[in-house]
Amino acid sequence: MERIYFQAGPTTLPKEVMLRAKKEWDDFENTGLNIMEHSHRGDTYESIHEEAKTRMRQLLNIPDTHDVLFLQGGASLQFAMVPMNLITAQKTAKYVLTGSWSEKAYKEAKRIGSSEIVVSGKETDYRTLPQMIYESFDNDAYLHITSNNTIYGSQWPDLNAFSHPVLVADMSSDIMSRPFSVSQYGLIYAGAQKNLGPAGVTAVIIRKDLLRESESIPSILSYHVHAENRSLYNTPPVYSIYLLNLVLQWMEEQGGVEEMERRNKKKAETLYNAIDNSSGFYQGYCTPESRSLMNVTFNLNTEEAERHFIKESEAHGFYGLKGHRSVGGIRASIYNAVSQESCEELAAFMLHFQEKYGK
Amino acid sequence: MERIYFQAGPTTLPKEVMLRAKKEWDDFENTGLNIMEHSHRGDTYESIHEEAKTRMRQLLNIPDTHDVLFLQGGASLQFAMVPMNLITAQKTAKYVLTGSWSEKAYKEAKRIGSSEIVVSGKETDYRTLPQMIYESFDNDAYLHITSNNTIYGSQWPDLNAFSHPVLVADMSSDIMSRPFSVSQYGLIYAGAQKNLGPAGVTAVIIRKDLLRESESIPSILSYHVHAENRSLYNTPPVYSIYLLNLVLQWMEEQGGVEEMERRNKKKAETLYNAIDNSSGFYQGYCTPESRSLMNVTFNLNTEEAERHFIKESEAHGFYGLKGHRSVGGIRASIYNAVSQESCEELAAFMLHFQEKYGK
Numbered sequence: 001m002e003r004i005y006f007q008a009g010p011t012t013l014p015k016e017v018m019l020r021a022k023k024e025w026d027d028f029e030n031t032g033l034n035i036m037e038h039s040h041r042g043d044t045y046e047s048i049h050e051e052a053k054t055r056m057r058q059l060l061n062i063p064d065t066h067d068v069l070f071l072q073g074g075a076s077l078q079f080a081m082v083p084m085n086l087i088t089a090q091k092t093a094k095y096v097l098t099g100s101w102s103e104k105a106y107k108e109a110k111r112i113g114s115s116e117i118v119v120s121g122k123e124t125d126y127r128t129l130p131q132m133i134y135e136s137f138d139n140d141a142y143l144h145i146t147s148n149n150t151i152y153g154s155q156w157p158d159l160n161a162f163s164h165p166v167l168v169a170d171m172s173s174d175i176m177s178r179p180f181s182v183s184q185y186g187l188i189y190a191g192a193q194k195n196l197g198p199a200g201v202t203a204v205i206i207r208k209d210l211l212r213e214s215e216s217i218p219s220i221l222s223y224h225v226h227a228e229n230r231s232l233y234n235t236p237p238v239y240s241i242y243l244l245n246l247v248l249q250w251m252e253e254q255g256g257v258e259e260m261e262r263r264n265k266k267k268a269e270t271l272y273n274a275i276d277n278s279s280g281f282y283q284g285y286c287t288p289e290s291r292s293l294m295n296v297t298f299n300l301n302t303e304e305a306e307r308h309f310i311k312e313s314e315a316h317g318f319y320g321l322k323g324h325r326s327v328g329g330i331r332a333s334i335y336n337a338v339s340q341e342s343c344e345e346l347a348a349f350m351l352h353f354q355e356k357y358g359k
Numbered sequence: 360m361e362r363i364y365f366q367a368g369p370t371t372l373p374k375e376v377m378l379r380a381k382k383e384w385d386d387f388e389n390t391g392l393n394i395m396e397h398s399h400r401g402d403t404y405e406s407i408h409e410e411a412k413t414r415m416r417q418l419l420n421i422p423d424t425h426d427v428l429f430l431q432g433g434a435s436l437q438f439a440m441v442p443m444n445l446i447t448a449q450k451t452a453k454y455v456l457t458g459s460w461s462e463k464a465y466k467e468a469k470r471i472g473s474s475e476i477v478v479s480g481k482e483t484d485y486r487t488l489p490q491m492i493y494e495s496f497d498n499d500a501y502l503h504i505t506s507n508n509t510i511y512g513s514q515w516p517d518l519n520a521f522s523h524p525v526l527v528a529d530m531s532s533d534i535m536s537r538p539f540s541v542s543q544y545g546l547i548y549a550g551a552q553k554n555l556g557p558a559g560v561t562a563v564i565i566r567k568d569l570l571r572e573s574e575s576i577p578s579i580l581s582y583h584v585h586a587e588n589r590s591l592y593n594t595p596p597v598y599s600i601y602l603l604n605l606v607l608q609w610m611e612e613q614g615g616v617e618e619m620e621r622r623n624k625k626k627a628e629t630l631y632n633a634i635d636n637s638s639g640f641y642q643g644y645c646t647p648e649s650r651s652l653m654n655v656t657f658n659l660n661t662e663e664a665e666r667h668f669i670k671e672s673e674a675h676g677f678y679g680l681k682g683h684r685s686v687g688g689i690r691a692s693i694y695n696a697v698s699q700e701s702c703e704e705l706a707a708f709m710l711h712f713q714e715k716y717g718k
C-alpha cells in the first residue's frame with residue numbers, strides 16, 4: 001500500500017524534484033561529482049546560488065528595494081537575529097501572538113531588547129486570530145506577525161492587510177502558498193522545510209534600508225554582513241540550496257504562486273468540508289475565518305477516539321496526522337507538495353471512519 | 360578523463376557513502392520517502408540522530424563527561440557562540456593565532472567580551488606555528504586554538520600537547536583525521552564539510568560543566584539549550600546529519616581514526632616528498648615541523664608559473680588546486696576521502712610538469 005504523508009515538516013518534497021536530484025546525483029553537469037561535493041566558491045555552485053535567488057524574486061515578485069538571503073538555523077535563529085538587528089535605541093519591538101511560534105519569537109526578543117505584546121489570541125486558546133489594533137508606530141522597532149500557525153492551524157487570511165513601517169513576518173509554514181505584496185514588509189523569514197525544500201536553509205527577504213552595520217552584532221548574525229557577501233560570508237548549506245532551487249523551479253513549472261494558492265484553497269476546502277459535513281463528529285479547532293490552508297486541525301469527541309482515528313488512519317496508509325505534542329488532536333498538513341488526490345483520499349477515509357465508528 | 364579533486368571544502372565524500380545514499384534515495388527503510396522528507400520528531404529520523412552521536416563517541420573515544428551536539432551555521436557561528444557561552448565575568452578569552460580562521464574567531468570574540476591574543480604566528484606570515492607560552496590560567500575564560508589551518512597549510516602536530524583547564528579548539532578541517540584525547544578539551548567544534556559530511560551541519564563536543572544556563576543568551580545560541588534538547592531544540596538539518604552518519608560509518612568500516620591517520624600521513628608524505636625532491640622548483644609554504652596533513656600548500660617561483668601549473672593541472676584532470684584567494688599559490692587539500700592513488704597521481708603530474716617546464 002502506498003503511504004500518504006501529511007507531516008508538519010520536514011515533509012515530502014515534490015516527486016519531480018526528487019527524481020531530478022536523483023538523476024543528477026552522481027554527476028552534476030559532467031563534473032563527476034554531486035553538487036554537494038563542489039566548492040561554494042566555484043562557478044558550478046555559484047550559478048545555482050544566484051539562480052535560486054532570482055527564482056525567489058520572480059515567484060514572489062520581490063522589488064529591488066529588498067534583498068534575498070539564504071541563511072542557516074531555521075526560524076529559531078531568526079527569533080534572535082531579528083531583534084539583534086532591528087531593535088535600536090529607544091525603540092520597542094511589538095509582537096502579535098497567534099500561537100506557540102509567535103510566543104517563542106517574543107520570548108527570544110525579550111532577552112535581547114525592549115519588546116511588547118500588542119495583541120494576543122491566547123485567551124481563545126489560539127482558536128481565533130486577534131483583532132489588530134493600530135496605535136501610533138513612532139516608538140516601534142517593528143511589528144512581528146506569524147503568517148500561519150502550524151500547531152493550532154490558523155492563518156492570517158490576507159497578508160496585505162497589515163500596515164506598519166517595519167512589518168516583520170515569520171512565513172516559515174506558508175511562504176509560496178499564496179501571492180502577497182512583499183513591498184509591504186520590512187523583513188520576511190522562512191525555514192525551508194515546509195514549502196521551500198529540506199531542513200537546513202532559511203530564506204530571508206529584507207528591505208535594504210534595514211541592513212544596519214553594527215560592531216556589536218557578531219558577523220554571522222548580521223543581515224548586513226550576509227547581504228554584503230551575497231549569502232557567501234560563510235559556507236552555505238550547498239545541497240539544501242540546490243534542492244530549494246529545484247523546488248522553486250517546480251513551482252514555476254506548475255504555474256507559480258497563484259496556482260499554488262488555487263490548489264491550496266481547493267485542498268483545504270476538501271478537508272474542511274469533510275469536517276463541517278460530519279455533523280459534529282469532527283470539530284475544526286479554529287474558527288472558520290481563522291482557518292489555515294496549510295494545517296487543517298480538528299478534534300474528535302474524546303482523546304481515545306482521536307487515538308483510534310490515528311491508529312486506523314495509519315492502517316489505511318495515512319501518516320503524520322497526529323496533532324502537535326503540545327495540543328493533541330488531529331492535524332493534516334497540506335503544504336504545496338501535497339496533492340489534491342491525497343486530500344480527497346483522506347476525506348474519504350474520514351467519512352469511512354465516521355460511518356464505521358460514529359454511531 | 361576522470362577528474363581528481365583536491366578542494367578545500369565542501370569537497371568529495373567517500374564513494375561508498377554516495378552510493379549508499381543513492382540507493383536509499385527513494386525509499387528509506389520502506390517508508391516510501393527519502394530520509395530528508397521525514398519528520399525530525401519521528402522514530403525513523405531519531406534513530407539516525409542518536410546513531411550519529413554514538414558513532415562519533417566511539418570513533419573519538421569521547422568520555423561521558425562530554426556531550427555531542429549537532430548544530431548549524433558552521434565554524435563561523437561557533438566563533439560567536441563560544442565567547443557568548445564561555446566568557447564569564449572577570450574572565451578573559453585567550454586566542455592563539457595561527458591563520459585567517461583563528462584571526463576571525465578572535466575578531467568575533469572581541470565583539471562579545473574580554474579577549475586577548477596570547478601568541479601569534481603572524482610575524483612569519485603564518486609559515487610556522489608559534490611557541491606556546493603558558494602563563495597563569497586563573498583569569499582565562501578559555502584558550503582557543505585552531506588545530507589545522509586550511510589557508511596557510513599548517514597544523515598542530517600533537518593535539519595532546521596543550522594544557523589548559525578550558526581548552527577550546529576549532530577542528531573544522533582535521534577532525535577525525537587522527538586520534539587525540541578529547542578529555543583534554545573543554546569544547547571542540549567542527550563544520551562538517553571537510554572530513555564529516557556535506558556543508559550544513561556542525562559538530563560540537565562540549566564538557567558538561569561548561570553547559571551554562573543564562574537568561575541573556577538567545578536559546579538557539581545556548582549550548583545548554585541544545586544539550587537539554589539532544590540537538591532537537593529546533594529542526595535539525597536532517598539530511599546533512601544522515602550523511603554525516605554514513606561518513607562516520609564509512610570511517611568505522613575503514614578501520615577508524617587510527618587508520619585515517621595512517622593513510623593521511625602517507626598521502627601527505629607523498630606530496631611533501633614531491634615538493635622536497637624538486638630541488639626548489641616547488642617550495643613548501645610552511646616550515647616542515649608546521650606542515651599540515653590536510654592541506655599541502657606550496658609555491659612555484661613566480662605567480663605566472665603558478666597560473667600555468669593550475670591551468671596545466673586542470674588539463675590533466677586535477678581540480679581545486681588553486682590556493683585560497685587571500686594568499687595565492689597552490690593548495691592540495693587531502694581530507695579523509697581523498698585516496699592515496701589521487702596523491703600519487705598528483706605527485707606524478709608535479710614531476711611531469713617540472714620536467715617539461717623546469718629548465
